[in-house]
Amino acid sequence: MAKRKVLAQVASQERLSGEIYSMWISFSEEDNIAEEAQAGQFLSLYCREGSRLLPRPISICEIDREKGRLRLVYRVAGEGTREFSTLQEGDTIEVLGPLGNGFTKKEGKSILIGGGIGIPPMLELAKALFKAGGKKEDIQVVLGYRDNDLFLKEEFAPYAEVFVSTEDGSVGTKGNVIDAVNEHQISGGEVYACGPLPMLRGVKAYAKEHHIPAQISMEERMACGIGACLVCVCMSKETDAHSHVKNKRVCKDGPVFDAEEVEL
Amino acid sequence: MNTERNLSVDFAGVRMKNPVTTASGTFGSGMEFEEFVDLNGLGAVTTKGVASVPWEGNPVPRICETYGGMLNAIGLQNPGIDVFIERDLPFLQKYDTNIIVNVCGKTPEEYVEVVRRLAAEKISLLEINISCPNVKAGGIAFGQNPKLVEKITREIKDVAKQPVMMKLSPNVTDITEMAKAAEAGGADAISLINTLTGMKIDIHRRSFALANKTGGLSGPAIKPVAVRMVYQAAHAVKIPVLGMGGIRNAEDALEFIMAGASMVAVGTYQFHHPSAAADVVQGIEAFMEENGVKDIKELIGCV
Numbered sequence: 316m317a318k319r320k321v322l323a324q325v326a327s328q329e330r331l332s333g334e335i336y337s338m339w340i341s342f343s344e345e346d347n348i349a350e351e352a353q354a355g356q357f358l359s360l361y362c363r364e365g366s367r368l369l370p371r372p373i374s375i376c377e378i379d380r381e382k383g384r385l386r387l388v389y390r391v392a393g394e395g396t397r398e399f400s401t402l403q404e405g406d407t408i409e410v411l412g413p414l415g416n417g418f419t420k421k422e423g424k425s426i427l428i429g430g431g432i433g434i435p436p437m438l439e440l441a442k443a444l445f446k447a448g449g450k451k452e453d454i455q456v457v458l459g460y461r462d463n464d465l466f467l468k469e470e471f472a473p474y475a476e477v478f479v480s481t482e483d484g485s486v487g488t489k490g491n492v493i494d495a496v497n498e499h500q501i502s503g504g505e506v507y508a509c510g511p512l513p514m515l516r517g518v519k520a521y522a523k524e525h526h527i528p529a530q531i532s533m534e535e536r537m538a539c540g541i542g543a544c545l546v547c548v549c550m551s552k553e554t555d556a557h558s559h560v561k562n563k564r565v566c567k568d569g570p571v572f573d574a575e576e577v578e579l
Numbered sequence: 580m581n582t583e584r585n586l587s588v589d590f591a592g593v594r595m596k597n598p599v600t601t602a603s604g605t606f607g608s609g610m611e612f613e614e615f616v617d618l619n620g621l622g623a624v625t626t627k628g629v630a631s632v633p634w635e636g637n638p639v640p641r642i643c644e645t646y647g648g649m650l651n652a653i654g655l656q657n658p659g660i661d662v663f664i665e666r667d668l669p670f671l672q673k674y675d676t677n678i679i680v681n682v683c684g685k686t687p688e689e690y691v692e693v694v695r696r697l698a699a700e701k702i703s704l705l706e707i708n709i710s711c712p713n714v715k716a717g718g719i720a721f722g723q724n725p726k727l728v729e730k731i732t733r734e735i736k737d738v739a740k741q742p743v744m745m746k747l748s749p750n751v752t753d754i755t756e757m758a759k760a761a762e763a764g765g766a767d768a769i770s771l772i773n774t775l776t777g778m779k780i781d782i783h784r785r786s787f788a789l790a791n792k793t794g795g796l797s798g799p800a801i802k803p804v805a806v807r808m809v810y811q812a813a814h815a816v817k818i819p820v821l822g823m824g825g826i827r828n829a830e831d832a833l834e835f836i837m838a839g840a841s842m843v844a845v846g847t848y849q850f851h852h853p854s855a856a857a858d859v860v861q862g863i864e865a866f867m868e869e870n871g872v873k874d875i876k877e878l879i880g881c882v
């Protein structure tokens with residue numbers, strides 16, 4: 316089934332900490348977007364306030380296919396996400412999805428790296444790898460936080476070995492996610508990462524140095540969210556088969572890319 | 580579908596089953612919107628601007644949201660006419676709709692080259708985007724000088740095998756001058772408005788929100804300006820007018836039609852509501868039903 320724009324219902328809304336919220340939304344049986352959703356994909360969320368025209372892209376943090384629900388964990392970053400944070404159980408919200416390609420799950424030992432608001436999509440990925448038969452000790456999750464506000468960290472514990480870095484050194488390794496990888500001498504056959512651009516650059520360099528393939532999830536401003544408007548491009552190493560120039564659409568060709576195919 | 584209601588229009592000699600198309604650049608070549616809109620239900624599909632060779636476009640960020648609208652500076656990224664003819668046209672030709680190909684260029688020769696390459700193709704109409712900067716004239720847009728508008732229109736008309744529609748830039752003092760210049764150059768139709776040049780400052784970064792500094796404003800915020808310009812242009816020329824700028828629904832579209840547009844295009848709002856163009860068709864039909872209008876032509880320019 317294809318992507319669709321549907322009216323979802325808010326099943327729960329919870330403030331995790333500070334400006335971080337967690338919202339479960341549920342779908343009707345006919346429009347069960349959750350059924351097809353994969354880790355690493357995202358949804359376009361639409362504001363009710365008509366002056367805010369453009370959809371807000373938010374990653375899928377958890378999938379409950381049976382109940383037809385998706386979990387979104389987001390930071391209030393502006394007026395749109397503030398509007399979402401006021402939604403209550405039973406309210407409705409228009410969403411379009413599932414969008415983008417998602418991560419390609421590989422067998423064997425893996426390193427999942429999430430930084431800041433790039434952490435949420437790694438939760439569904441850890442879960443999916445675990446459910447696909449991965450051993451907990453083979454699923455190594457490295458989470459980069461600013462300080463001791465360790466949102467979502469505990470939720471990884473059932474599926475993965477969890478390591479933490481904090482910028483202020485209050486918990487785990489002081490520094491960034493790569494510092495934590497080095498400190499714990501974490502190794503694996505596939506890297507999956509989502510986070511701010513400087514972090515992705517570090518991940519790419521690390522993966523290259525260690526000859527490990529890396530799948531990185533990129534972020535860019537979006538308008539259509541479905542690949543038509545060419546707003547959300549990132550630079551690619553080679554001429555792209557669709558655009559015929561050296562850039563790719565984050566919303567359609569991504570958001571997950573092989574680190575070697577994009578220029579950061 | 581009520582057979583008594585006639586939504587069809589004759590536009591520059593092309594029969595359109597209804598007066599609704601998509602605004603260039605907001606719909607790609609329709610491939611990505613196929614899941615949301617039945618392309619057979621539209622009067623025409625207008626494609627993203629295509630140039631003689633692939634264009635990379637501008638660096639990101641290419642857009643920002645503004646109150647009731649958005650600024651874009653895509654920089655007319657496109658795969659070039661060869662790929663367009665090989666891939667995009669066959670896709671659209673499967674559908675029972677008219678194809679309007681939007682053409683861009685940096686020099687008159689580049690426009691002419693694209694138009695020449697399209698001469699043998701099965702398309703209904705050419706839409707010429709003259710809001711592009713003319714590199715030979717120091718970067719001023721073709722569409723900002725009536726003499727240039729007339730000249731480029733004539734050069735394109737000389738080689739075009741399909742009717743030519745000049746897409747006017749609203750960033751001018753007097754839109755009627757440009758409309759008349761296009762008509763004098765032999766244009767078969769005009770379309771307007773393209774985006775209004777704007778700017779947004781990111782106060783936290785103390786910098787421009789767009790990498791390109793300026794961008795084109797589109798969306799509901801520009802609609803009153805667009806309706807006014809369509810009204811003025813439609814009264815200044817005899818050739819038909821395709822109106823656009825901020826259309827969200829049938830009511831908005833009907834404003835343009837009553838102001839004098841024979842056709843309308845839905846653009847930015849499709850980012851909010853992917854099926855907007857098809858919904859506008861339905862809404863116009865419903866309006867005609869409710870108001871006892873048998874033929875859409877009764878409404879064109881009726882104010």
Ligand SMILES: Cc1cc2nc3c(=O)[nH]c(=O)nc-3n(C[C@H](O)[C@H](O)[C@H](O)COP(=O)(O)OP(=O)(O)OC[C@H]3O[C@@H](n4cnc5c(N)ncnc54)[C@H](O)[C@@H]3O)c2cc1C
Nearest residue numbers: 369371372373374388389390392393394395396534535536
């Ligand atoms: C693929 C993808 C997945 C994302 N997943 C998450 C997630 O799981 N959790 C989360 O908290 N955030 C996520 N983001 C970032 C999120 O989209 C922005 O924080 C959000 O759009 C901000 O909207 P706003 O109205 O609150 O902010 P404003 O600043 O008022 O927004 C103005 C405009 O800019 C756009 N915008 C602003 N910041 C960003 C940004 N960082 N990325 C893209 N567009 C932006 C908005 O969509 C809107 O169109 C993701 C972004 C992308 C591209």
Ligand SMILES: Cc1cc2nc3c(=O)[nH]c(=O)nc-3n(C[C@H](O)[C@H](O)[C@H](O)COP(=O)(O)O)c2cc1C
Nearest residue numbers: 602603604628708772773797798824825826846847
């Ligand atoms: C993202 C985007 C890309 C556009 N690309 C083109 C283009 O390639 N050629 C063109 O003539 N107009 C282009 N336009 C202008 C639109 O076709 C239209 O004239 C304008 O946006 C006003 O209509 P709207 O408010 O309904 O979007 C673009 C507009 C947007 C928002």
Ligand code: FES
Nearest residue numbers: 538540544545566
């Ligand atoms: S947002 Fe339109 S192409 Fe990606």
